[in-house]
Amino acid sequence: MDVNAPVKPNLAVRIVAWGAIAFLMAPIPIIILVSFSSAQYLTFPPPGFSLQWYERFLGSNEWVQSIWVSLQVAVFSAVLTMVLATMAAIPMVRGEFSKKSIVYAVLLAPMIIPVIITAIALYFVFTKVGLNGTVLAITIGHTIVVLPIAFVVLSSTLQGLDPRLEKAAISLGASPFVAFYKITLPLLMPGILSAGLFSFLTSFDELIIPLFLGGPTTQTLAVRIWNSVVMEIEPTISAVSVFLIGMTIVVMVLAGFMKRAFRWTGSGGPQQENSHA
Known part of the structure; x- marks a missing residue:
């Protein structure tokens, strides 16, 4: 009996x-199905087929403006998170210094503290400096919330890399910066991109932070959905939901293509990949 053979799950x-x-x-x-309903209210099954709710969604300046604000915040937050998480993961994994456990606790604190507490604290801070109601304020808030998870992703990725590769490059004459840029960074890039895509999706769907830090002209799509549900429930919400589902699928497919591309590049091309197989 082969002990290394994979165990197949039973029927149950x-x-x-x-x-x-x-x-x-x-x-x-x-x-x-509800998003294509011809009814004037939420009902299932829909009595007929209509594109009226997509027309109302995409033809509304308010909804389109919210999409644009959410995209700006999500992109800026993802980029900022990737940079900060990478800068934090490298010294925490590779470095040796005192009080490392305290630094770990500080970096992971936003995962433990409720988001609403963070939002209220940021609200009072940004009110004093005049940043409330801006894209920058929402971006900073989203980055604080997402950074711990991105840091964990990048730390686990970095722990799986062999530090001797970078040391070998340095021993052959490369500077520490060149060794990191040529050796470590390409190997770390799949983890960085995964953290960035996760940050993008999380930021796009985040409600509490922009609810406190946003303003009349900086309502994200999540806040617009919340206000629409509170004020009036109509099938437009279902069209918005389908839009969010489609965007999530696109991002996940893009992440899959990126992973395949990095795997292909790292193996030296399809021929070498087949030879490894």
């Missing part, structure tokens, strides 16, 4: 797993 485990997946995925087709 498969049924439970697929049942759980079906339960989690069931709301998605319902939302998609």
Whole structure:
């Protein structure tokens, strides 16, 4: 008997797993069908087919403005998170210094502190410096919330890299900066991109931070959805939900292509990859 052979799940485990997946995925087709409803209110099944809610969503200056604000905040937050998480992960994984546990606690604190507490604290701070109601304020708030998770992702990726590769480059005459840029950074790039994509999606869906730090002209899409649900529930929300689902799928597909591209580059091309196989 081969002890290394993979263990196949039995029929009961498969049924439970697929049942759980079906339960989690069931709301998605319902939302998609409702978004094409011809009714003037939320109802399922829809009485007819219509694109009126997509026209109202994409034809509204308020909704389009919220999409633009969310995109700005998400992109800026993702870039800032990637830079800060990389700068924090390298010394925390490779460096040796006292009080490292305290620094770890500070970096991971936003994961423990409730987001609403962070939002209230940032609100009072940004009010004093006049940043409330700006894209910059929301970006900083989102970066603080997402940074700990990105730091964990990059730390685990960096721990899987062999530091002897960088030391070998330095021993051959490369400066520490060149060794990092030529050796460590390319190997770390899949983790950086994964952290960036996760930061983008999290920032795009975040509600509490922009609810406190946003303003009348800087309402993100999540805040606009919240206000629409509180004030008036109409099928436009379902069209917005389908838009968010589609954007999430696009980002995940893009992440898959990036991972394949880095795997292909790291293996020296398809021929060498096949030879390894």
